[in-house]
Amino acid sequence: MVTAEVIGGLVLGLLVGIFNHRLVTSVVDRVHELGPDRASSMIAKRYLLRLLTSFGALALTYILSREVMPLLATLGGLWIVRNYFVIAYMRREGGWK
DSSP: OOOHHHHHHHHHHHHHHHHHHHHHHHHTTTHHHHHHHHHHHHHHHHHHHHHHHHHHHHHHHHHHHHHHHHHHHHHHHHHHHHHHHHHHHHHHTTTTO
């Protein structure tokens, strides 16, 4: 059954997923001007922040709803964004026909 909590979880997952993607790609876009050591350090920090924001979104969903379905919807939203960008990259690079 789709409830407002499930839809809210999905939307939260989608928004956090988009934010996480932008968080990492903003450093990757500037890798040439930062230099390899600084860029690799910043990317590692952004991935850690990405992990924390994903965990925070899941924790917030669980704290607010105390149900499994909204939690799964949030996780699904995170995965949808991730898979979209993976498939888009593969198609652009010619790895997926």
